[in-house]
Amino acid sequence: MLLLPFKFTIDSLIILFKAPGQLFAIAKNESLRKNHALEHATVNILEKKYGYSNLSGLAEENGFYINGVINPKDVKVAAQEGLLRLQQGERNLVVHKQCGTSLTVANLVSAVVFILLLLLTGVFSLLNMLLAIIIANFIGPQLGVWVQKNYTTSYQVDNMEINGVQLRQDSQTMLGINVPKKVFVRTSELVWK
Incomplete structure (x- = not known):
């Protein structure tokens, strides 16, 4: 228990050096931001329209993965609907409450607060650690949504199209239960002449 603040300090320092670079890498890549937005739109539709839960995704420059579907x-229908709705201006679809961006931002807030408290007080303590976590839990979610909207997604998908949906991992049946699938949605940007 006494070593916990030291581990938290090391983890905080790692986050301080790593997280901003990860967020910046997404923010500067427009194709990745568009696919990230379409991934969120697809997951939001799958959850609301089809009743899925516990989905995850990962955007790449040429498309995105959706994990956890049966x-x-x-996925194909939800991705097509998501693209259409984004093109029609439904900007709220670019945000997903369980996005890794929000978690990264919350961890970054926690790390900054903890390091500041450490520098101001000069004390490794559980109290400083808990205070940093509490502040991150209040600020992190709102700041994470703001970062998603403004830096890690782009709702400007007018020139995008869906080129296909590929099953990357087939479901398996284990003890009579279907294990969810991993699906890749391939996208491209139309070139206007």
Whole structure:
């Protein structure tokens, strides 16, 4: 228990050096931001329209993954609907409450607060650690949504199209239960001449 603040300090320093670079790498890549937005739109639709839960995704420059689905056809329909709705101006679809961006931002806030408290007080303490976590829990979610909207997603997807949906990991049946699938949605940007 006494070593916990020291571990938290080391973790905080790692986050301080690593997280800003990760966020900046996404922010400067427009294709990645667009696919991240479409990934969120797809997950939001899958959850609301099809009742999925515990989905995760990962955006890449040429598309995005959706993990945890049972029927890949649902992903195709949700991705097409998400793209159309984004093109029609539904900006709220670019935000997802369980996005890794929000977690990264919350961890960054916690790390900054903890290091500041450490520098101001000069004391490694559980109290400083808990205070940093509490502040991060209040500020992190709102700041994470703001970062998603403004830096890690782009709702400007007018020139995007969906080129196909590919099953990357088939479901398995274990003890009579379907293990969810991993699906890749390939996208591209239309070139206007």
